[in-house]
Amino acid sequence: MSNTAERIIQASLELFAKKGFEATSIRDIALKVNINSATLYHYIRNKEDFLFSLMKNGLGESLSYAEEIALNMKTPQQQIASLIQMHVIIHGEKQLLTYVTDTEYRSLQGEHKIAIKKIRKEYEKIWTNVITLGIDEGIFNGVKDASLTAIALLEMCTGVTHWYSPNGRVPLIKISEEFVNMGLNLLGAELNGRLLTIADLELSSPPKYQNLDTNDYRELLKH
Amino acid sequence: MSNTAERIIQASLELFAKKGFEATSIRDIALKVNINSATLYHYIRNKEDFLFSLMKNGLGESLSYAEEIALNMKTPQQQIASLIQMHVIIHGEKQLLTYVTDTEYRSLQGEHKIAIKKIRKEYEKIWTNVITLGIDEGIFNGVKDASLTAIALLEMCTGVTHWYSPNGRVPLIKISEEFVNMGLNLLGAELNGRLLTIADLELSSPPKYQNLDTNDYRELLKH
DNA sequence: GTCTATAGGTAGATAGAC
DNA sequence: GTCTATCTACCTATAGAC
Numbered sequence: 001m002s003n004t005a006e007r008i009i010q011a012s013l014e015l016f017a018k019k020g021f022e023a024t025s026i027r028d029i030a031l032k033v034n035i036n037s038a039t040l041y042h043y044i045r046n047k048e049d050f051l052f053s054l055m056k057n058g059l060g061e062s063l064s065y066a067e068e069i070a071l072n073m074k075t076p077q078q079q080i081a082s083l084i085q086m087h088v089i090i091h092g093e094k095q096l097l098t099y100v101t102d103t104e105y106r107s108l109q110g111e112h113k114i115a116i117k118k119i120r121k122e123y124e125k126i127w128t129n130v131i132t133l134g135i136d137e138g139i140f141n142g143v144k145d146a147s148l149t150a151i152a153l154l155e156m157c158t159g160v161t162h163w164y165s166p167n168g169r170v171p172l173i174k175i176s177e178e179f180v181n182m183g184l185n186l187l188g189a190e191l192n193g194r195l196l197t198i199a200d201l202e203l204s205s206p207p208k209y210q211n212l213d214t215n216d217y218r219e220l221l222k223h
Numbered sequence: 224m225s226n227t228a229e230r231i232i233q234a235s236l237e238l239f240a241k242k243g244f245e246a247t248s249i250r251d252i253a254l255k256v257n258i259n260s261a262t263l264y265h266y267i268r269n270k271e272d273f274l275f276s277l278m279k280n281g282l283g284e285s286l287s288y289a290e291e292i293a294l295n296m297k298t299p300q301q302q303i304a305s306l307i308q309m310h311v312i313i314h315g316e317k318q319l320l321t322y323v324t325d326t327e328y329r330s331l332q333g334e335h336k337i338a339i340k341k342i343r344k345e346y347e348k349i350w351t352n353v354i355t356l357g358i359d360e361g362i363f364n365g366v367k368d369a370s371l372t373a374i375a376l377l378e379m380c381t382g383v384t385h386w387y388s389p390n391g392r393v394p395l396i397k398i399s400e401e402f403v404n405m406g407l408n409l410l411g412a413e414l415n416g417r418l419l420t421i422a423d424l425e426l427s428s429p430p431k432y433q434n435l436d437t438n439d440y441r442e443l444l445k446h
Numbered sequence: 447g448t449c450t451a452t453a454g455g456t457a458g459a460t461a462g463a464c
Numbered sequence: 465g466t467c468t469a470t471c472t473a474c475c476t477a478t479a480g481a482c
Contacts, residue, residue: 002465004465019329020243020245020330022246023329025457026457027456035466036467037458038459038460038467039465039467041458041459046458046459047458047459106242107243142405143401143405143408148393149405152405155379155382156376156382158382159377159379159381159382162378163374178367178371181366182365182375185365185411186405186409187408195411225447227447227448248475249477250476258448259450260477261448261449261477261479264476264478270477
């Protein structure tokens with residue numbers, strides 16, 4: 001795969017994140033990559049299809065991680081903690097992609113919009129199921145409505161993509177741990193009469209999501 | 224103030240929310256209001272200035288509510304509970320305005336961008352201060368980093384604007400109460416060894432933010 | 447307060463040469 | 465794989481009549 005393809009993807013993500021998809025023109029991307037705008041169409045079918053590929057790729061990866069966690073982690077506490085940590089780290093490490101994915105849904109059309117909505121729903125369903133299980137088993141005693149709780153937690157964690165900076169005061173791994181603790185608090189997960197924390201859980205450490213920048217971009221383009 | 228002005232604002236909010244600001248043309252708005260696109264410029268200076276006015280108005284109202292809460296509520300528990308409830312209800316009742324305000328920051332330019340950022344920071348500061356106070360007084364024992372906690376809570380509550388539906392399963396007032404409970408859990412606010420809930424707090428009830436649709440639109444337009 | 451007409455520019459996308 | 469040239473459509477905004 002050519003270097004030009006990777007540069008197109010990187011430049012597009014930067015522009016889409018900074019200016020927004022609609023405000024970014026084909027010529028803006030071409031200028032940043034230092035190619036002619038007509039050359040872009042050798043790599044992409046059209047602008048909207050390109051956005052769809054980016055979003056599908058980003059969401060698909062998160063979904064497969066979530067499925068793996070739901071399968072491999074034993075207790076609801078470990079499952080929700082791992083989901084939170086994975087979600088936060090991905091939204092920090094792959095900030096441009098998650099930011100674009102989270103903000104440009106409106107620019108999708110027809111079947112593309114339906115397909116992305118479906119992936120989102122599957123992802124959310126995994127969170128809801130884990131929380132439902134935790135409530136039913138009497139582990140999460142601070143909440144009653146699993147759907148509402150899942151959506152609240154998801155929005156809280158997704159928000160990381162809006163404010164996180166790699167140069168910020170708190171490193172991403174620490175942020176992810178604090179978010180796990182806040183999540184466990186929110187759920188009312190207790191251990192021996194005190195609030196459960198991430199230190200009480202045996203999670204795979206360090207999480208394998210930490211280095212995600214070696215992406216395979218092949219599926220994002222038309223060839 | 225003419226009826227046309229209100230219809231312009233309503234149509235614009237609907238289009239900006241559905242398609243996005245950049246994807247909405249002056250002609251789209253004019254068509255929806257059933258006027259010529261040139262007539263629009265009798266009411267607005269230009270498209271970007273109009274967006275700024277909408278956002279400034281929306282954020283300014285939230286900020287003044289937050290200032291009132293910080294001033295009138297006595298304890299950090301009451302303050303954060305009221306802030307959460309107010310934020311959630313506003314994001315449900317004024318969904319179009321908050322949605323546009325929360326998603327179109329990128330389309331602002333120069334001084335407008337700076338001004339909106341400043342209001343956001345002031346608003347966030349109120350939340351951070353309340354949480355700091357609660358931590359210092361030993362009331363919020365589940366968190367340590369007030370800034371991180373404030374931003375997490377804010378993102379969680381702001382998310383309501385993305386998924387809330389007036390026709391949904393749970394009424395807005397109930398959602399706001401659940402969010403207060405989740406927020407208190409997250410902070411680790413306890414009472415006699417158990418998690419504090421909204422029922423333990425004496426909040427003004429029903430909240431005055433419930434009916435907000437009688438807006439004064441005068442400041443949003445150029446006259 | 448609303449219109450017609452239009453200026454001046456940029457948009458996404460394609461044809462076809464090399 | 466990259467370019468020049470270009471089509472058609474649409475964009476924001478304004479001038480000026482009524």
